[in-house]
Amino acid sequence: MPSLSEAFRGHPVHLEHKHPDFKSLETLPDSYAWSQSQFQPCSNKCSVPVIDMKHPKAPSLVGHACKTWGVFQVVNHDIPITLFADMQRVTLALFSLPLLQKLKAARSPHAVSGFGSPRISSFFPKLMWSDDIVVDYQAAMEKLAGKLMCLVLASLGISKGDIKWAGPRGEFDGACAALHLNSYPCCPDPDRALGLAAHTDSTLLTILHQNNVNGLEVLKEGEGWVAVPPLPGGLVVNVGDLLHILSNGLYPSVLHRARVNRTQHRLSVAYLYGPPTNVIISPHGKLVGPTRPALYRSVSWNEYLGTKAEHFNKALSSVRLNGLFDANEDQKNDDFHSFKWFS
Ligand SMILES: O=C(O)CCC(=O)C(=O)O
Numbered sequence: 001m002p003s004l005s006e007a008f009r010g011h012p013v014h015l016e017h018k019h020p021d022f023k024s025l026e027t028l029p030d031s032y033a034w035s036q037s038q039f040q041p042c043s044n045k046c047s048v049p050v051i052d053m054k055h056p057k058a059p060s061l062v063g064h065a066c067k068t069w070g071v072f073q074v075v076n077h078d079i080p081i082t083l084f085a086d087m088q089r090v091t092l093a094l095f096s097l098p099l100l101q102k103l104k105a106a107r108s109p110h111a112v113s114g115f116g117s118p119r120i121s122s123f124f125p126k127l128m129w130s131d132d133i134v135v136d137y138q139a140a141m142e143k144l145a146g147k148l149m150c151l152v153l154a155s156l157g158i159s160k161g162d163i164k165w166a167g168p169r170g171e172f173d174g175a176c177a178a179l180h181l182n183s184y185p186c187c188p189d190p191d192r193a194l195g196l197a198a199h200t201d202s203t204l205l206t207i208l209h210q211n212n213v214n215g216l217e218v219l220k221e222g223e224g225w226v227a228v229p230p231l232p233g234g235l236v237v238n239v240g241d242l243l244h245i246l247s248n249g250l251y252p253s254v255l256h257r258a259r260v261n262r263t264q265h266r267l268s269v270a271y272l273y274g275p276p277t278n279v280i281i282s283p284h285g286k287l288v289g290p291t292r293p294a295l296y297r298s299v300s301w302n303e304y305l306g307t308k309a310e311h312f313n314k315a316l317s318s319v320r321l322n323g324l325f326d327a328n329e330d331q332k333n334d335d336f337h338s339f340k341w342f343s
């Protein structure tokens with residue numbers, strides 16, 4: 001089985017390395033100024049659900065949040081708050097290194113890890129106001145991801161025994177993961193810049209910790225962009241493309257992005273969680289029937305990463321059965337407001 005690093009190595013993306021010293025920039029260079037259609041005001045009519053992991057109805061609360069939002073925040077998850085503070089310190093220390101030192105660990109187009117532009121950069125016409133590093137995943141997140149998988153599967157009526165790669169003890173020991181450390185420096189013109197452009201994650205689940213600076217936004221059908229403010233000790237959990245496929249389209253893979261800030265340096269740590277890279281993921285048999293045919297073909301994470309590296313936001317529709325996929329559509333379209341992820 002290829003490791004996650006090997007899977008990424010097999011699917012390179014074109015990355016143009018630009019590493020400005022963000023601190024020294026007093027005005028926004030044109031290459032970082034995004035089109036104004038990106039910046040409609042956020043909806044404040046609703047907010048992403050917050051779920052207590054110990055709530056007796058946690059599985060159904062998780063199920064409802066996955067179905068209606070594709071994202072939720074969790075609290076009461078047993079991860080000590082000091083661990084987040086330690087992680088922030090390490091992240092800040094890494095990003096505070098001199099640029100020349102960080103460049104020694106520059107990300108190659110083939111790699112899952114390294115300093116530099118996000119992998120999604122090659123699909124957008126403008127640059128993103130962020131630094132980015134990927135390192136090994138972290139034990140507490142792995143444990144939490146296993147618990148979240150149990151809740152998510154229970155909400156779909158699937159048991160751990162129904163998932164072969166969950167292993168004999170149902171602890172998802174074979175899961176693959178990576179940790180993304182994201183740094184969004186203060187920006188002189190935050191209304192025209194983006195920290196991370198709109199995308200869905202290729203994962204089953206992503207677990208995100210944000211420092212206490214706003215920036216994350218998710219796209220909610222019928223509402224538009226909704227801000228996800230950081231909660232002390234809270235973690236954002238979002239449905240990724242593979243869970244969307246596994247759920248046969250029931251749980252939307254949420255489109256999300258990160259805004260930047262004039263005065264506050266934002267940091268986030270994303271734990272990208274998925275199955276063993278060569279395990280075949282398909283709409284689960286319990287969610288397929290005469291009235292609801294399988295919407296997606298089977299695909300391994302390894303293969304899907306290749307599809308994503310080629311088609312980016314059209315990757316899901318490219319593995320859709322009876323699909324609406326149009327390979328000729330412009331991949332560099334920077335206006336994602338028409339992005340449709342529901343089946
Ligand atoms: O920084 C954030 O809030 C989002 C990060 C993210 O979406 C990612 O790393 O995939």
Ligand SMILES: [Fe+2]
Nearest residue numbers: 199200201256
């Ligand atoms: Fe993401």
